Amino acid sequence: MTSAAKVLQHRGRSLLARADAACNALYTWRYNPLYHTGALVVASFLVLLVSGLYLLLFYRIGAPYESVARITDQVWVGRWIRTAHRYVSDVAVVAIAVHAFRMFVQDRAWGPRALAWVSGVVLTVVFFICGWTGYVMVWDAQAELLAAEGARLLDVFPIFSEPMGRAFVGERAIPSAFFFLNLFAHIAFPVGIALLLWVHLSRLARTQIFPPRPLLWGFVGLVVLVSVAWPIPMAERADLLRLPTDVPVDVFYGLWVYVTRALPPGGAWLVLAAPVAVALAVPLILRPRRDQLPAPSWVNDRVCTGCEQCYHDCPYEAIRMIPRVDDREGFVGHVDADKCVSCGICAGSCAPMVVGPVLRTGRDQLGEVKAFIERTDLSQDDIVLVGCANSAAGQGGGRWNVPAFPVSCIGAMHTSVLEYLVRAGAGGVVVVSCPPRDCWNREGVGWFEDRVHHRREAELKDRVDRRRIRIVYAAERETGLVAREIQSFRSYVGGLDRASSEPSIHIEAVCEVPEVSVAADVDA
Amino acid sequence: MSRARLLAGLVLACAVLVGIAGLSRVPMEGADRSEAVLRLSWRTVGLRVEECRLRTEEELAALAEHMRTAEVCVGRGADYELSVSVGGSEIVRDTVTPSGARRDRPVYVFRDLPLAPGEHRVKVEFAALVPSTYDPGDGAIEYAWEGTVVLGPTEIALITLDPSGRTLVHPGG
Numbered sequence: 001m002t003s004a005a006k007v008l009q010h011r012g013r014s015l016l017a018r019a020d021a022a023c024n025a026l027y028t029w030r031y032n033p034l035y036h037t038g039a040l041v042v043a044s045f046l047v048l049l050v051s052g053l054y055l056l057l058f059y060r061i062g063a064p065y066e067s068v069a070r071i072t073d074q075v076w077v078g079r080w081i082r083t084a085h086r087y088v089s090d091v092a093v094v095a096i097a098v099h100a101f102r103m104f105v106q107d108r109a110w111g112p113r114a115l116a117w118v119s120g121v122v123l124t125v126v127f128f129i130c131g132w133t134g135y136v137m138v139w140d141a142q143a144e145l146l147a148a149e150g151a152r153l154l155d156v157f158p159i160f161s162e163p164m165g166r167a168f169v170g171e172r173a174i175p176s177a178f179f180f181l182n183l184f185a186h187i188a189f190p191v192g193i194a195l196l197l198w199v200h201l202s203r204l205a206r207t208q209i210f211p212p213r214p215l216l217w218g219f220v221g222l223v224v225l226v227s228v229a230w231p232i233p234m235a236e237r238a239d240l241l242r243l244p245t246d247v248p249v250d251v252f253y254g255l256w257v258y259v260t261r262a263l264p265p266g267g268a269w270l271v272l273a274a275p276v277a278v279a280l281a282v283p284l285i286l287r288p289r290r291d292q293l294p295a296p297s298w299v300n301d302r303v304c305t306g307c308e309q310c311y312h313d314c315p316y317e318a319i320r321m322i323p324r325v326d327d328r329e330g331f332v333g334h335v336d337a338d339k340c341v342s343c344g345i346c347a348g349s350c351a352p353m354v355v356g357p358v359l360r361t362g363r364d365q366l367g368e369v370k371a372f373i374e375r376t377d378l379s380q381d382d383i384v385l386v387g388c389a390n391s392a393a394g395q396g397g398g399r400w401n402v403p404a405f406p407v408s409c410i411g412a413m414h415t416s417v418l419e420y421l422v423r424a425g426a427g428g429v430v431v432v433s434c435p436p437r438d439c440w441n442r443e444g445v446g447w448f449e450d451r452v453h454h455r456r457e458a459e460l461k462d463r464v465d466r467r468r469i470r471i472v473y474a475a476e477r478e479t480g481l482v483a484r485e486i487q488s489f490r491s492y493v494g495g496l497d498r499a500s501s502e503p504s505i506h507i508e509a510v511c512e513v514p515e516v517s518v519a520a521d522v523d524a
Numbered sequence: 525m526s527r528a529r530l531l532a533g534l535v536l537a538c539a540v541l542v543g544i545a546g547l548s549r550v551p552m553e554g555a556d557r558s559e560a561v562l563r564l565s566w567r568t569v570g571l572r573v574e575e576c577r578l579r580t581e582e583e584l585a586a587l588a589e590h591m592r593t594a595e596v597c598v599g600r601g602a603d604y605e606l607s608v609s610v611g612g613s614e615i616v617r618d619t620v621t622p623s624g625a626r627r628d629r630p631v632y633v634f635r636d637l638p639l640a641p642g643e644h645r646v647k648v649e650f651a652a653l654v655p656s657t658y659d660p661g662d663g664a665i666e667y668a669w670e671g672t673v674v675l676g677p678t679e680i681a682l683i684t685l686d687p688s689g690r691t692l693v694h695p696g697g
Contacts, residue, residue: 026533166565170682249549
């Protein structure tokens with residue numbers, strides 16, 4: 001990765017963390033729109049489809065401007081639906097930008113995630129072109145600008161028998177065939193968008209393509225409210241024999257015209273293509289050097305019981321079950337290294353602790369926690385902070401004066417680590433994770449909570465006193481929240497019986513499908 | 525979530541949406557009232573300049589029987605020279621070549637020439653660059669238009685070919 005990209009990522013991440021914290025304070029992490037930008041784009045797409053279908057009923061290719069003017073004259077329905085169609089298309093652009101920004105600064109755009117990134121860039125370009133055709137449909141002054149500039153740029157390529165630009169010289173009226181083709185493109189592009197969306201999400205398991213209902217309906221309601229209160233008026237009709245004077249331009253779809261029209265077509269294409277090329281190159285720019293690439297997960301198939309939990313839990317569908325090749329029957333997990341992002345979620349899912357990235361399996365984690373206990377000298381009043389690297393606790397526990405056991409992602413942490421800490425005599429364990437909707441590994445937080453409280457494999461054993469465990473969702477900048485939670489948890493734990501320290505801790509590593517049972521003994 | 529935060533959240537969401545709505549209709553400054561344009565736009569099939577010669581006996585013998593045409597012609601579209609004068613001063617003199625990789629497609633002219641609003645004496649000439657001895661047959665070698673163009677502020681005056689494709693005209697002029 002280049003140092004410039006690193007600096008950009010660092011500054012961008014800091015900016016995003018501030019915005020996330022502010023929005024968490026206002027909307028809570030559940031409904032923070034910044035965590036749902038991808039889903040908001042999908043929601044916008046659906047709103048555009050529905051509102052577009054209504055507009056299509058009244059649109060006439062023989063009289064485009066007049067038909068849109070008639071829609072705008074429908075005070076009760078048409079006017080705000082047309083306005084909402086436009087505002088939502090703008091919101092989608094903003095949501096796409098924030099979504100891409102998040103993926104970039106969180107370093108989630110290379111390796112196995114490159115397909116999602118590249119398809120996202122292509123989706124954005126197609127979305128813009130679709131928007132462009134939509135604005136041309138109105139055939140007002142802005143449409144004239146967009147159509148004439150688009151034709152000028154397309155005429156660089158020798159693909160039309162007659163230069164497109166000549167259609168807009170005013171020599172004759174624009175034929176209906178043009179508006180028919182434009183309408184056809186405006187309807188056909190969403191089909192392409194849907195297909196690209198499928199590619200975009202194809203490497204993700206259990207995608208949440210819609211925002212939570214309160215956010216979804218809040219978004220739709222707000223758009224309707226603003227559309228009713230501030231509808232889009234009709235601009236002047238396109239007049240090919242008059243220079244456009246003051247044109248109301250949608251900056252999200254029309255600003256480029258003001259950049260490119262002062263340039264020759266070749267230069268204009270360069271200006272337009274350069275950002276797309278840079279965006280497409282991001283996976284290459286961000287990719288670490290070969291010797292710094294994180295190791296993918298692997299499965300010790302000698303010990304794997306074939307319980308399928310890692311297969312179910314992997315957020316990237318990088319694990320599949322294949323028939324055993326030894327003399328036993330059944331299946332064994334197999335990691336597809338090309339799809340594995342090395343998140344380690346599988347390490348947390350495996351009761352026998354035989355899957356995970358190299359040196360990060362459950363067994364490795366137990367070794368680390370043992371070393372942590374030995375060097376920390378825990379007392380019975382100590383609160384141990386287990387912090388996800390991307391949460392408010394990512395910088396360690398120094399600022400709260402508590403011993404801290406850092407983990408890459410709490411979803412990658414085996415519950416035996418928690419068991420070990422509690423049984424070693426910690427007064428309590430505060431697990432700080434990033435908010436579930438901002439989990440860099442998608443499902444780590446949800447799986448972890450299920451393992452602790454809802455008996456998801458590899459669950460936290462019943463013998464562990466759950467009163468001594470607290471899970472806190474705190475985004476990178478929400479350090480105050482962590483401080484408050486530690487303080488309140490300390491008082492709560494103070495009211496419990498004194499924690500007991502076990503001299504010898506035996507951690508069972510068994511799966512619910514115990515064809516093979518493996519025990520890992522770790523002495524405290 | 526407290527009511528105050530909910531309210532603050534709603535206000536912020538409204539503000540962002542109103543901001544986006546505002547950005548969807550930014551009045552951009554277009555042409556000034558002191559600007560006008562003379563637009564030249566036409567398409568013509570153009571003249572095809574051919575050089576023909578008779579095949580030799582040897583050449584004919586080398587060809588398949590059904591391909592033995594005596595005369596072989598190599599042709600290309602003729603270049604044209606475009607010149608525009610306004611008020612007696614020449615503002616454009618340019619060579620226009622036929623389109624297509626083999627220059628066998630029509631000739632297109634599309635120029636926007638900025639002029640000040642007002643009355644202008646304009647002369648447009650568009651002539652094929654062929655030897656003076658060349659016989660164009662039915663094709664036209666020269667197109668020309670001379671007349672007065674009256675341009676209002678921000679108006680575009682169009683000079684184009686008439687439907688017959690033989691004369692330049694100024695529709696509405």
